[in-house]
Amino acid sequence: MHIVTANEMYEMDRFAMEEGGLDGRILMENAGRAITEKIIPLLANESQVLILVGAGNNGGDGFVIGRTLRNQGYGVNLLQLVSDEKVRGDARYHKQVFQNYGGLVHVDAKGEKIECFLEQADVVIDAIFGIGIKDKLRPPFDRIIPMINNKSAKVISVDIPSGVPADEGLTFQTGVEADYTFIVEQPKMSAFLQHTADFYGKWEPVSIGLPPIGHGKHTIRRTWQQADVQKTLPSRDRFSHKGNHGRGLVIGGSYEMIGSVAMSAKAALRSGAGLLTVATAKEVIPSVSSHCAEATYLSLPSKDGRIAGPVSIDFSMYDGIAIGMGMGRDSNAKAFTRQVIQMSNQQLLIDADGIHHIHDDLTVLEQREHPTVLTPHLGEMSLLTGLPVAQILLNPFAVTKEFATRYHIWY
Numbered sequence: 001m002h003i004v005t006a007n008e009m010y011e012m013d014r015f016a017m018e019e020g021g022l023d024g025r026i027l028m029e030n031a032g033r034a035i036t037e038k039i040i041p042l043l044a045n046e047s048q049v050l051i052l053v054g055a056g057n058n059g060g061d062g063f064v065i066g067r068t069l070r071n072q073g074y075g076v077n078l079l080q081l082v083s084d085e086k087v088r089g090d091a092r093y094h095k096q097v098f099q100n101y102g103g104l105v106h107v108d109a110k111g112e113k114i115e116c117f118l119e120q121a122d123v124v125i126d127a128i129f130g131i132g133i134k135d136k137l138r139p140p141f142d143r144i145i146p147m148i149n150n151k152s153a154k155v156i157s158v159d160i161p162s163g164v165p166a167d168e169g170l171t172f173q174t175g176v177e178a179d180y181t182f183i184v185e186q187p188k189m190s191a192f193l194q195h196t197a198d199f200y201g202k203w204e205p206v207s208i209g210l211p212p213i214g215h216g217k218h219t220i221r222r223t224w225q226q227a228d229v230q231k232t233l234p235s236r237d238r239f240s241h242k243g244n245h246g247r248g249l250v251i252g253g254s255y256e257m258i259g260s261v262a263m264s265a266k267a268a269l270r271s272g273a274g275l276l277t278v279a280t281a282k283e284v285i286p287s288v289s290s291h292c293a294e295a296t297y298l299s300l301p302s303k304d305g306r307i308a309g310p311v312s313i314d315f316s317m318y319d320g321i322a323i324g325m326g327m328g329r330d331s332n333a334k335a336f337t338r339q340v341i342q343m344s345n346q347q348l349l350i351d352a353d354g355i356h357h358i359h360d361d362l363t364v365l366e367q368r369e370h371p372t373v374l375t376p377h378l379g380e381m382s383l384l385t386g387l388p389v390a391q392i393l394l395n396p397f398a399v400t401k402e403f404a405t406r407y408h409i410w411y
C-alpha cells in the first residue's frame with residue numbers, strides 16, 4: 001500500500017481519465033460497487049440504511065452505493081444534504097441513474113430533516129465529503145457531523161470520514177467518527193496521523209481500476225507491512241550455515257539497563273542474522289547472555305558498569321551495526337558512540353541513548369558514506385530537530401523527510 005495526499009490521489013484519477021481514457025463515471029461506478037461489496041457483510045437483512053450525500057464526487061459514490069444496495073433488496077433512505085443545483089458532473093449522472101432505477105432522493109440542504117432520518121437508521125453511510133474538504137466546515141455541516149456522532153447507528157464512511165482532511169499539517173473542527181472506512185484505492189495520510197487516525201475506525205482500501213502506483217508522477221511513500229518484511233528475509237538453502245547469513249553487532253547496555261540490548265540482540269537473530277555479537281560493558285555480559293544464549297560477546301572498556309572508551313572493535317568483522325540501546329548518557333558513552341559512528345563503514349542503526357549522543361552535533365551523520373538508520377521516538381525526534389512534539393505529530397511525513405534528506409538518513 002502507498003500513502004497519498006489529496007493532490008496525489010487527484011493526479012492518479014487524472015492520469016486514469018485523461019491519459020488512460022477511463023471515464024470518471026466508470027471510476028465512480030467502480031468505487032461505489034467495490035465499497036458496497038464491503039458494506040453488505042456488515043448489514044443484517046432488515047437493516048435500515050441511511051446514505052448521507054454531499055455535493056462532490058464522494059456524494060456521487062453515495063448514489064452508486066444507494067442503487068447497488070437497493071438492487072440487492074436492502075431498505076435504503078438517501079438524504080442529499082445540498083440543494084439540487086450543487087450536484088454536478090459525474091455525481092449528477094449517478095444521481096439520475098439512482099432515480100431512474102426507482103430511488104428517491106430526499107433533499108435537506110438546511111439540515112432540518114436529518115434528525116428524523118437518523119432516528120430510523122441502523123446503519124449510516126457517510127458520503128458527505130471526501131478528499132475535497134477545504135477550510136472550516138460551513139453550516140449546517142458543523143452541526144450535522146456531531147449529530148451523526150451522537151447516534152448509536154453503525155457508521156461507514158466512504159473514502160475518508162467526512163470533515164477529516166486527507167493531508168498532514170491541517171487542523172480541523174470535527175469529523176465523522178466512523179466504525180468502518182472503505183478507502184478509495186490508497187490510504188490518505190490522515191489514516192496514519194495521531195489526531196485523525198481514530199476517526200477512520202477499522203479501514204480497508206478498495207480498488208477502483210486506477211493504474212498501479214508508478215505510472216505517471218505518483219508518490220513513492222508507502223506502508224511497510226508484515227508481508228513486506230517477510231519478503232526481505234533471505235531464504236536458506238540446505239547447505240547454508242550461520243556464516244552465510246550476515247554478521248551483526250549490537251553495541252549498548254549498561255549495568256542499570258540491560259533489557260533493551262538483550263531484546264535488540266534477540267530481534268537481530270530473529271530477523272535472520274547468522275552470527276550476532278553483543279558488545280557491552282563486562283559487568284553486563286552475564287545478564288544479557290542469560291537472555292540470549294545464541295549471541296557471542298565482546299567485552300568493551302568500561303567504567304562503573306557503563307561503556308567507556310576507547311573503541312577497540314574491528315568493524316570489518318561485521319555487516320551491520322546497531323548502537324545506543326541502554327548505553328546511558330554520560331560523557332564517556334557519548335565520546336564512544338561518536339567514534340563508532342565515524343569509524344564504522346557498515347550500515348548503522350542508531351537508537352535511544354545513541355540519539356542523545358549525537359543530537360547537539362549532527363555533522364557525524366553528514367560525514368557518513370554508508371547507510372544510516374535512526375529510530376527516534378517523538379521525544380528524541382524533537383531533540384534531533386528542535387521542533388516541538390506537537391508540530392512533529394501534525395507533520396510527521398514532512399518533518400522526517402526533511403530531516404532524513406538533510407542528514408543522509410534512510411527514510
Ligand SMILES: NC(=O)C1=CN([C@@H]2O[C@H](COP(=O)(O)OP(=O)(O)OC[C@H]3O[C@@H](n4cnc5c(N)ncnc54)[C@H](O)[C@@H]3O)[C@@H](O)[C@H]2O)[C@@H](O)CC1
Nearest residue numbers: 013028055056057058129130131132133134136137138159
Ligand atoms: N474520479 C474521481 O475523482 C473519483 C473520485 N471519487 C470520490 O470523490 C471524492 C473527491 O471528490 P471531490 O473532489 O468532488 O470532493 P468531495 O466529494 O470531498 O466534496 C467537495 C465538495 O464539498 C464541499 N465542501 C468543501 N469544503 C467544505 C466545507 N468546509 N464546508 C462545506 N462544504 C464543503 C464543496 O462544495 C465541494 O462541492 C473522493 O474522496 C472519492 O470519494 C471516487 O468517485 C472515484 C473517482
Ligand SMILES: [K+]
Nearest residue numbers: 126129158162
Ligand atoms: K466520506
